Amino acid sequence: MTLIKSISGIRGTVGGRPGDNLTPLDIVKFVSAYATWLKTGAGKKKARIVLGRDARISGDMYAKLVSATLSGLGHDVINIGLATTPTTEIAVTAEKADGGIILTASHNPKQWNALKLLNNQGEFLSAADGAQVLELAAKEDFEYAEVDELGEITEKDYTQYHIDQVLNLKLVNREAISKANLKVVVDAVNSIGGVVIPRLLRALGVKEVIELNCEPTGKFAHNPEPIPENLTQIAEKMKECHADLGIVVDPDVDRLALISETGEMFGEEYTLVAVADYVLKHTPGNTVSNLSSSRALKDVTLAAGQEYNAAAVGEVNVVAKMKATHAVIGGEGNGGVIYPESHYGRDALVGVGLFLSHYVAKGKKMTELKKDYPPYFISKNKITLSPEMNVDKILAGLKEKYANEKVTDIDGVKIDFEKGWVHLRKSNTEPIIRIYSEAKDEAAANALAEEVIRVAQAIR
Structure with missing residues (x-):
């Protein structure tokens, strides 16, 4: 399983080899990159960072690694322990912190975990900031703090807040x-x-x-x-x-x-x-x-x-x-x-x-x-990506095929028909093309999806 790196965070399964899964070494590397970005990109020599996690089995182990790594880079950590993602976001602004890290793989099964990175507004990093973090991780050029400059780790609970x-x-x-x-x-x-x-x-x-x-x-x-x-x-x-x-x-x-x-x-x-x-x-x-x-x-x-x-x-x-x-x-x-x-x-x-x-x-x-709301049905499908599949070519072919419909391409390709729509995009979290279609009933939504999937699979 290859690590998935996107605006949704650094996500992977627990165990295996570094670089292929979310191993302890990967945690240390990407947290070091984020901590270094706070120093170089955000100009914070000694930042304050909130850390929260969901209840995943691997969460406690990874939280200890994250805290130690941030301290090793000279940053202070406010560990809020078991906390929801929105609780952690709110804690960042309440603490007037410089950033935050959430350990969660959201809806993925228990073998998954992820690093979600926040800015000083308690919001996810922008694509540009995230790209800088990934670039620093690739270089692995980190400078850790000397003994008198190690960061402090404190614990708080923000649930009631x-x-x-x-x-x-x-x-x-x-x-x-x-x-x-x-x-x-x-x-x-x-x-x-x-x-x-x-x-x-x-x-x-x-x-x-x-x-x-x-x-x-x-x-x-x-x-x-x-x-x-x-x-x-x-x-x-x-x-x-x-x-x-x-x-x-x-x-x-x-x-x-x-x-x-x-x-x-x-x-x-x-x-x-x-x-x-x-x-x-x-x-x-x-x-x-x-x-x-x-x-x-x-x-x-x-x-x-x-x-x-x-x-x-x-x-x-x-x-x-x-x-x-x-x-x-x-x-x-x-x-x-x-x-x-x-x-x-x-x-x-x-x-x-x-x-x-x-x-x-x-x-x-x-x-x-x-019954107060307009009745729609969304059909959710996917195409599992294989190494020979060219996603960009598939999406470009769909734009050409449906040029007479309303097409939006700010994120994959969305085709708006008179009585429904189909949206195809490469997933940020899994090696698939997600295909969502919507119409007034299930049969019509599925028919739209099936038509577009047939066209997509025929593009080579």
């Missing part, structure tokens, strides 16, 4: 949530969300919280990506206990998936759509999502008389577009809600607070609420 920030958001209506006497099931796939989400729900006034897979052991009870085929356990629990809704988060808690009272998925795409509907009703403004996200957000935004914009895939790209267009809400269709009133990062805690406020204000069951 983050929860309090959510509780204090103007649009989070704790009183209404408490009065609704909600029963909520939580599946946190045995990671840090199992600690944070139940605490948040109880602080919001949720009457009954039923916990599934909430022990942060890192031994994921199921594939951690929050998609229907991985969520059969919570679906059955919903029916058994007659809960109002279910909440599912990924291991680092930046994605939020919702389950209806029937045990059916509310739809990851509709997490952002519903939250945006709520935010736009109270604070009109622009919205942003990425090219692979549902048209439903655009529909809801236009219905509110506001402007929608699309960004390239990747949180850093969505954030840049949100800042450029002064968006009041945005995110990604994978359940990632970005609310600038809190911070510029996908945050399932913020998503929970805003969604529950919306849900109780509507006074409808989840299945009824879903």
